[in-house]
Amino acid sequence: xxxxxxxxxxxxxxxxxxxxxxxxxxxxxxxxxxxxxxxxxxxxxxxxxxxxxxxxxxxxxxxxxxxxxxxxxxxxxxxxxxxxxxxxxxxxxxxxxxxxxxxxxxxxxxxxxxxxxxxxxxxxxxxxxxxxxxxxxxxxxxxxxxxxxxxxxxxxxxxxxxxxxxxxx
Amino acid sequence: xxxxxxxxxxxxxxxxxxxxxxxxxxxxxxxxxxxxxxxxxxxxxxxxxxxxxxxxxxxxxxxxxxxxxxxxxxxxxxxxxxxxxxxxxxxxxxxxxxxxxxxxxxxxxxxxxxxxxxxxxxxxxxxxxxxxxxxxxxxxxxxxxxxxxxxxxxxxxxxxxxxxxxxxx
DNA sequence: CGTTCCATGTAAGGCGTTACATGATTAC
DNA sequence: GTAATCATGTAACGCCTTACATGGAACG
Numbered sequence: 051x052x053x054x055x056x057x058x059x060x061x062x063x064x065x066x067x068x069x070x071x072x073x074x075x076x077x078x079x080x081x082x083x084x085x086x087x088x089x090x091x092x093x094x095x096x097x098x099x100x101x102x103x104x105x106x107x108x109x110x111x112x113x114x115x116x117x118x119x120x121x122x123x124x125x126x127x128x129x130x131x132x133x134x135x136x137x138x139x140x141x142x143x144x145x146x147x148x149x150x151x152x153x154x155x156x157x158x159x160x161x162x163x164x165x166x167x168x169x170x171x172x173x174x175x176x177x178x179x180x181x182x183x184x185x186x187x188x189x190x191x192x193x194x195x196x197x198x199x200x201x202x203x204x205x206x207x208x209x210x211x212x213x214x215x216x217x218x219x
Numbered sequence: 220x221x222x223x224x225x226x227x228x229x230x231x232x233x234x235x236x237x238x239x240x241x242x243x244x245x246x247x248x249x250x251x252x253x254x255x256x257x258x259x260x261x262x263x264x265x266x267x268x269x270x271x272x273x274x275x276x277x278x279x280x281x282x283x284x285x286x287x288x289x290x291x292x293x294x295x296x297x298x299x300x301x302x303x304x305x306x307x308x309x310x311x312x313x314x315x316x317x318x319x320x321x322x323x324x325x326x327x328x329x330x331x332x333x334x335x336x337x338x339x340x341x342x343x344x345x346x347x348x349x350x351x352x353x354x355x356x357x358x359x360x361x362x363x364x365x366x367x368x369x370x371x372x373x374x375x376x377x378x379x380x381x382x383x384x385x386x387x388x
Numbered sequence: 389c390g391t392t393c394c395a396t397g398t399a400a401g402g403c404g405t406t407a408c409a410t411g412a413t414t415a416c
Numbered sequence: 417g418t419a420a421t422c423a424t425g426t427a428a429c430g431c432c433t434t435a436c437a438t439g440g441a442a443c444g
Contacts (some may be wrong), residue, residue, distance in 0.1 A: 052431080068395050077353075077361065080308050080346065080368035088432055090397055111440060112395060139249050141309055145367055151360040159360075177249065184246075191320040191328075192246065194382045198314055198374075199249035205367075205374055213363045221403080237423050257404055259425055280412060281423060 052092050057127040058150040060119040081145040135166040167210045174203035221253050221261050226296040227319040229288040250314045304335040336379045343372035
């Protein structure tokens, strides 16, 4: 995941490891954040794989290693981006691809969002079926965690639909 | 985290590793699920630490290792449970303690929920302040991920408040 | 001249997963 | 008899974090 997020940011412009951390801090940190301890090794690994290239410079007396995305890296990023939107019950992983959806043709984005909604609706319905039994057998607290789950899935569905509406404008 | 969830389930009754997996599957799997590959080693580790004890039996021709929580384990569980409710921007960690809040005195539960709401409101407000700038500088998709964040925090706040109301009945 | 920010990196460890290995029982 | 379920466990690996180590620049 981290690798694709790095690639996504590098699609805009060349960045250092430090820059990448800043990018995340003021844009994706609500759903994704990485520490330096994972960013720097990731960049090194990605360079070995040929997804990025680096050039070392001294700017303002500071040693910097600025990374750029390669053709291979771009291809990798596109392939990843056009895949189905991820869905996780425990993390808002769906936001990650959508964050970079500006790089995807609108019709593809719309299509993927529709398929995503379908999937989340299925998960929601399965939980809703389970709900009656839990209401009887579980206590207030346990039941409330199930309700949170349903509310959360509903939120994802509504959010996706409102994004679709925004796109159809 | 896994260790406390195991302890939580063992507070009710003695269970095997397999049972624990089943417990999670039909109750916490929406926000927490562990594989056998983490459950069994966790149990072993917890036994070494004296949090649980095991007895091996053959039932219905099946070898079973049934675990029970020890006094030390219970003490550990209480201490954990009465701590502040966890808040994570990326995972619904707050559900974990609340799921076991039946073991906490109601006044303590109410108190912790109030403090939790305060904290989430702070996070929400900080994001709301950031919102205007993002609306201007980011694209539709990037802005939508921020909106999701705000909606998500609002969901947590409303859910907590409705749980509090339920408790005050 | 001390603190904060800029900047890169390593080492140790935590926490979890998937895949593998094994074997009995139950249901069709 | 074969598939699913019950039942326990290990090994390899992924992915991330915290803490550490280093050093220059900018601010007051």
